[in-house]
Amino acid sequence: MKQFEQSDALKRLPEQFFAKLAAKVNRYKEEGHDIINLGQGNPDQPTPQHIIQTLQSSAEKPEYHKYPPFRGQPFLKQAVAEFYKREFDVTIDPEQEVAVLFGGKAGLVEVSQCLLNKGDKALMPDPGYPDYWSGVAMAEAEMHPMPLLEENDFLPDYEAISEEDFRKAKLMFLNYPNNPTAAQATESFFEDTIKRANEHDICVVHDFAYGAIGFDGKKPISFLEVDGAKDVGIEIYTMSKTYNMAGWRVGFAIGNPSVIQSINLLQDHLYVSLFSGIQEAAAEALLGSQKCVEDLNHMYESRRSVLIEGLKDIGWNVKAPAGSFFTWLKVPESFTSETFADYLLEEAKVVVAPGNGFGTYGEGYVRAGLLTSEDRLREAVSRIEKLDLF
């Protein structure tokens, strides 16, 4: 069999750090161990029934069996505009300021290909969601890390970025509520971001994947809520977390019309948009009853209390997350992120994601997700207690 060589663009793609972890977990499972997997970000609850029913009935529509419009169904873009008005009081032009995506991940990779040339810089949160790196690598651009440190509430410190690095930067990725640190952004931070972006002609891409998950009554802020945001950037919103639709692959880019046009142009050459039944179900999710979202937020908040209070009770000094469905936990001093994650897997059969997989500044932490029942979270705490680490 011939072995065809990969293109240079593919060879530049970063290694999938978590694939290694997944393989190890599978080995343990095959050996019959009862694994509590807090290492992944896959919502554990089903999609709400009214959304599924919309897909079921829309699948019967012959007009949906044909190609959909290249740039998505107008009714879905209208629904996105209504959703942003209702949730964040943001006014959006559905035709010029919304691009329909195959999930947030696709848009986050595409935007780098749309805006970056060889040698350009992209300012990147570190730790951060690894998919941002892929598009930058494919575009032959470079990443400039912005450390997210606990002492800065896991917000980047713009004072620490030199004038020259700001000048070379064309793109900046942000993500709040944050994966993996679970921090929320503030309005003043976004205002400062817009000021810097204006000064240095940087396009801001705010990944709002966890936009529906905020705790202690603190609703996450949309970047687009802040004055001037649309002048300098876009937000990426996904249906995956808000409506437990991770397998449906649907999301949106919203904001600056020139960036939206670029994403649409690239997508014209790659796809013919999503199946219209999925688009109709997504519109139903955005415009129908939001009780499912409220219930989901409560469920994560109460799981959070179980895990965080449980870990505190056994003597682990951990901080409660402000949003997202992750917790970001400092590892005991004698461990690194990786040795600690390995130790928990081997000795307690509890999986967590080592923080260094999210970047250099993730070292010293592990990420544990809230994507299993309260009973299983209690069981994880009790297994960790038995290790007598704290």
Ligand SMILES: Cc1ncc(COP(=O)(O)O)c(C=O)c1O
């Ligand atoms: C921070 C962040 N952004 C984006 C995504 C992508 O979500 P999707 O491609 O399902 O829309 C995820 C998924 O885990 C995420 O954690």
